[in-house]
Amino acid sequence: MAAPVLEVKNLSVDYVVGAGTFHALSEVxxxxxxxxxxGIVGETGSGKSTLAHSIPRLLPEPPAKIRSGExxxxxxxxxxxxxxxxxxxxxxxxxxxxxxxxxxxNPAYRIxxxxxxxxxxxxxxxxxxxxxxxxxxxxxxxxxRDPPKASDVLTKPLVPSLPSKRLRTIIKADExxxxxxxxxxxxxxxxxxxxxxxxxxxxxxxxxxxRIMIAIALSGRPSLLIADEPTSALDITIxxxxxxxxxxxxxxxxxxxxxxxHDLGVIAEMADDVGVMxxxxxxxxxxxxxxxxxxxxPYTKALLRxxxxxxxxxxxLPSLRGTVxxxxxxxxxxxxxxxxPLAKPVCSKDPGPALLPAEGSRIRGHLAACYxxxxxxxxx
Amino acid sequence: MAVAEGRRAPGSAGVLSGPMGVxxxxxxxxxxxxxxxxxxxxxxxxxxxxxxxxxxxVLALLITILPIxxxxxxxxxxxxxxxxxxxxxxxxxxxxxxxxxxxxxxxSAQHFLGTDNLGRDMFSRVLAALxxxxxxxxxxxxxxxxxGGSLGLVAGYWDRPGTIGGVFSVMILRLADVFLAFPSLxxxxxxxxxxxxxxxxxxxxxxxxxxxxYVRLVRGEVLVVKQQPYIVAAxxxxxxxxxxxxxxxxxxxxEPVLVYFTLDVGTVIVTFxxxxxxxxxxxxxxxEWGNMVEGYQTYLTSYPWMVLxxxxxxxxxxxxxxxxxxxxxxxxxxxxxxxxxxxxVPTTLPIAAVPAEA
Numbered sequence: 187m188a189a190p191v192l193e194v195k196n197l198s199v200d201y202v203v204g205a206g207t208f209h210a211l212s213e214v215x216x217x218x219x220x221x222x223x224x225g226i227v228g229e230t231g232s233g234k235s236t237l238a239h240s241i242p243r244l245l246p247e248p249p250a251k252i253r254s255g256e257x258x259x260x261x262x263x264x265x266x267x268x269x270x271x272x273x274x275x276x277x278x279x280x281x282x283x284x285x286x287x288x289x290x291x292n293p294a295y296r297i298x299x300x301x302x303x304x305x306x307x308x309x310x311x312x313x314x315x316x317x318x319x320x321x322x323x324x325x326x327x328x329x330x331r332d333p334p335k336a337s338d339v340l341t342k343p344l345v346p347s348l349p350s351k352r353l354r355t356i357i358k359a360d361e362x363x364x365x366x367x368x369x370x371x372x373x374x375x376x377x378x379x380x381x382x383x384x385x386x387x388x389x390x391x392x393x394x395x396x397r398i399m400i401a402i403a404l405s406g407r408p409s410l411l412i413a414d415e416p417t418s419a420l421d422i423t424i425x426x427x428x429x430x431x432x433x434x435x436x437x438x439x440x441x442x443x444x445x446x447x448h449d450l451g452v453i454a455e456m457a458d459d460v461g462v463m464x465x466x467x468x469x470x471x472x473x474x475x476x477x478x479x480x481x482x483x484p485y486t487k488a489l490l491r492x493x494x495x496x497x498x499x500x501x502x503l504p505s506l507r508g509t510v511x512x513x514x515x516x517x518x519x520x521x522x523x524x525x526x527p528l529a530k531p532v533c534s535k536d537p538g539p540a541l542l543p544a545e546g547s548r549i550r551g552h553l554a555a556c557y558x559x560x561x562x563x564x565x566x
Numbered sequence: 567m568a569v570a571e572g573r574r575a576p577g578s579a580g581v582l583s584g585p586m587g588v589x590x591x592x593x594x595x596x597x598x599x600x601x602x603x604x605x606x607x608x609x610x611x612x613x614x615x616x617x618x619x620x621x622x623x624v625l626a627l628l629i630t631i632l633p634i635x636x637x638x639x640x641x642x643x644x645x646x647x648x649x650x651x652x653x654x655x656x657x658x659x660x661x662x663x664x665x666x667x668x669x670x671x672x673x674s675a676q677h678f679l680g681t682d683n684l685g686r687d688m689f690s691r692v693l694a695a696l697x698x699x700x701x702x703x704x705x706x707x708x709x710x711x712x713x714g715g716s717l718g719l720v721a722g723y724w725d726r727p728g729t730i731g732g733v734f735s736v737m738i739l740r741l742a743d744v745f746l747a748f749p750s751l752x753x754x755x756x757x758x759x760x761x762x763x764x765x766x767x768x769x770x771x772x773x774x775x776x777x778x779x780y781v782r783l784v785r786g787e788v789l790v791v792k793q794q795p796y797i798v799a800a801x802x803x804x805x806x807x808x809x810x811x812x813x814x815x816x817x818x819x820x821e822p823v824l825v826y827f828t829l830d831v832g833t834v835i836v837t838f839x840x841x842x843x844x845x846x847x848x849x850x851x852x853x854e855w856g857n858m859v860e861g862y863q864t865y866l867t868s869y870p871w872m873v874l875x876x877x878x879x880x881x882x883x884x885x886x887x888x889x890x891x892x893x894x895x896x897x898x899x900x901x902x903x904x905x906x907x908x909x910x911v912p913t914t915l916p917i918a919a920v921p922a923e924a
Contacts, residue, residue: 242802248726270807277804284802289795294817303813304803318804402803 189261190217191410191442192241197255199236201513202248208513210236210250212466212521215541218410218459223436223443225457225474227450227489229510233466234446235285238414241444242280243272260409274318278308281408285415287396291387297398298383301367302360304405370401373438375431393424397431404439412444417452429455450493454478459551462486465511465521468541472552480563482544482554484526487565520556527565528558609896615889622886626697649677649687651694651853658685670869679875683865688872692879695853699883703835706772711827714780717742721781722788723811739785742778750775751837758846768847772837783826787819794818821898828891832884839880855880 199211211233218224228234239245241257243264257264264275284290291300311318364383371379374397387395396416403411413432417425429452436443436456445456453460453474460477462470462485470483481487488506508525511517517524523533533539539555546560556562607613628646636644658669669685671677679688721738724731745753754771761767791797792815800814839856841847848854850861855876862872 244798244802246726248728273801273804273806275804276802279804280802281804282799282802284795284799286795290799292796292800292814292818303800303805307804399799402799406803 190219190258191260192444193217193256193258194237194241195256195258197237197240197257198253199233199240199245200251200253202251206514209516210466210513211240212516214255214463214466214468216461216468216471218442218444220409220442221440222458223445223456225445225447225453225460226463227447227453227460228463229448231510231513232463234448234463235414236466237463238282238412238444238446241410241412242276242282243267244282277304277406277408278311278318279408280410280412281403281406283396283399283403283411283413283416285418287392287399287416287419290399291395293387295386296383297371297385297387297390298364298367300387301370301398301402301405302363304402305363305366305370308406367405370405371398373404373435374398374401376401391424392420393427396420396424396428400428400432400435404435404441408441410444411441412446414446415448418448425452432456450478450490462489465516466513467521467538467555469522469556470544470554471541472544472547472554473549476547476549476552480547480552482547482552482559482562483522483556484528484558484562484565485522486554487562528556528561530558532557609893611889612893612896615886615891615893618882618886619890622696622700622883625693626700629693630697647690647693649690651686651691654684654686660685670865670872672869673871680869680871682862682872683869688875691853691858692855692875695855695858695876696879696883698848698853699835699838699855699880702769702838703831703883703887706769706776706834706838707827707830709773710776710780710830711823714742714777715784715823717777718781718784719788719811719815722785723792723807723815725785725789738781742781745775745778746782748775751840754837754841755844755846758841763846763849765848765852768838768841772834772841776834779830780823784819784823787822788815791815791818821895824898825891825894828887828894832887835880835883 194217195215197211197214198209201208201210214233214237216224226234226237236245236250240250240252241259241264245252252265255265259275259280262275264272267275291297307316307318310316367383368379371382376382376394376397382390382394382398387398390398400416416432417428420428433456443456445453447453447456457474459472460474461468462477462483464485470477470481470486472482477486478490481490488504491504492506494503506525511521511524517534518536518538519532519534520526520529520538523529526533539557541553541555543550544552544554544556544559546563547554554562625646632645633643636642654669658667660668660671662668669681670683671681671685673680677687677689679692681687682691717738720731721735725735726732754768754775757771757774758768761771797810797814800810805814835855838847839854839859842854842856843860845860848857850857858876859873859880862869862876866873
């Protein structure tokens with residue numbers, strides 16, 4: 187088995203602010219194997235985004251403070267890098283798609299300039315003119331991709347139009363760059379990419395902007411793509427389009443993906459593996475089907491039970507008593523014990539249960555942080 | 567610039583270096599020219615301000631350059647001024663009132679703004695002072711922008727407490743606070759009075775009090791911009807900090823800063839004139855508007871056109887830059903530029919024909 191692209195070991199992150207110290211992540215450990223999609227699911231405030239931002243070290247430090255742990259990205263401990271070295275692993279190593287497509291593009295530059303910047307950074311690194319991590323050995327060849335799909339047909343201009351004056355200046359400026367940028371726009375199924383090149387971000391819709399963001403992230407040819415709730419800010423039909431696009435891209439672009447979402451359905455659609463987070467702890471981790479069908483942590487079970495899967499059920503949707511704990515005062519032991527139907531006195535003792543192979547699951551790699559994981563099945 | 571860009575190999579080392587970032591920022595402003603005309607059309611006051619600034623600048627250049635060019639080509643100085651500003655007829659041809667010859671003539675077809683107490687043409691004198699006043703306004707603001715602006719950029723972008731940048735940031739800001747604690751005019755007067763009455767010292771005096779405003783302004787804008795998701799996104803794409811500042815931050819703070827800069831040219835001219843008026847600015851007799859107002863104030867009641875024409879020159883110059891500054895924001899912002907362009911002239915671009923979401 188190939189070495190994992192990303193290994194996170196016992197990562198703990200605090201936010202030190204005036205009101206106190208908030209433990210956003212506590213002892214989180216997991217790894218991503220090459221080409222796999224890991225979905226991280228959890229409620230608001232469970233530390234998903236902190237996790238996503240801590241991998242390329244994009245957390246504002248301070249207030250954030252990485253208390254302990256290791257983040258091994260292709261063997262490099264990013265926590266040991268100097269601040270000025272960090273740009274070298276970003277872009278061509280780790281790339282990110284953010285939650286806010288509306289503000290994630292620089293309003294002052296045309297789409298062409300924004301994608302070209304990322305392409306240019308990769309080219310400079312590939313030619314050794316700028317230090318930086320290179321795309322992994324994994325071939326990343328678009329020419330060998332599947333025959334055009336129906337959606338590709340739409341990426342040709344609907345009406346052939348004379349290039350505008352603005353377009354001509356771009357063509358003159360850099361023909362090879364333009365071709366490369368167009369390739370990435372086509373990759374994300376942008377209609378009439380020749381025109382889009384010359385537009386400013388405010389002239390595009392949210393879904394289009396998110397596709398551009400995906401194109402920018404992919405143009406660095408990263409080994410790891412982190413998608414931090416990429417569809418949360420979009421309305422439901424556009425969400426479906428972007429998800430379909432990402433799903434299709436996964437087969438074309440062999441990149442490992444860390445997909446973060448609060449939506450169990452989205453994760454079910456996208457991920458190979460899934461990690462469930464609660465109050466900064468990774469409480470369950472394993473292959474998607476096994477976690478969904480055979481949850482081994484009472485929180486996962488409760489979360490899955492709360493999904494409205496049918497419209498004609500009787501009675502109200504089941505809910506979990508209590509609320510998510512304040513991150514500055516996480517309960518001792520297992521963070522879930524005050525709300526857990528299985529809780530016993532041992533659960534409140536420090537240190538809490540470690541993430542270990544779950545009892546009662548035959549699948550290797552299905553981990554749960556619960557002393558009574560074999561009793562979870564008996565829960566309603 | 568596009569040609570130079572094309573000659574570069576797509577991966578040459580210079581592309582990501584500092585000056586390139588600046589050049590890119592400049593290049594991104596170029597589409598502004600196209601929208602410029604449309605914004606002007608939609609906003610007549612800005613057009614007026616722009617036209618006035620153009621006239622002022624052209625006049626100043628002509629007044630400065632023509633004598634030199636004339637000397638070099640024709641062997642005699644050329645000038646657009648109707649009279650030599652220092653020439654006075656002796657004896658002056660004015661009427662005799664109470665046995666005294668009145669040299670100061672009211673405005674007429676010969677002397678548009680009248681003549682002063684020695685019979686010198688006011689119009690020529692006011693115009694002759696234009697290059698100096700304009701140069702003072704531009705040089706001080708430009709220098710303050712460069713000094714204060716770059717300090718503000720550093721103080722705003724690298725301001726995390728506990729880092730070297732954070733320490734620098736605090737030092738810069740406290741120093742700026744010290745200067746801002748004094749009323750700027752009083753401080754400038756004090757410095758100018760200490761250094762002596764001349765052009766150089768008074769320029770230095772204003773400059774000393776002027777840069778902290780740009781530190782504050784630029785730092786404030788940088789603090790807002792650097793929190794924007796697109797800056798984080800640029801970081802995530804592997805862009806280095808220096809390049810983020812040069813390419814992404816500067817381009818997004820340039821609008822308010824340029825607007826402030828334009829308005830400030832007028833403010834500096836007023837401030838310098840004030841210093842001259844009080845008597846610590848340029849040397850006596852130097853043609854400068856504040857100096858002229860000071861020299862002629864004795865005749866305010868009897869021959870008001872002398873003071874008024876110098877005052878009007880200050881007023882018109884400041885007004886021109888003020889009007890231009892107000893409209894400048896619309897020109898520089900791609901959003902309002904495009905919006906205005908679309909309302910003003912129906913575009914033939916197929917933008918509207920493309921469905922946003924297929």
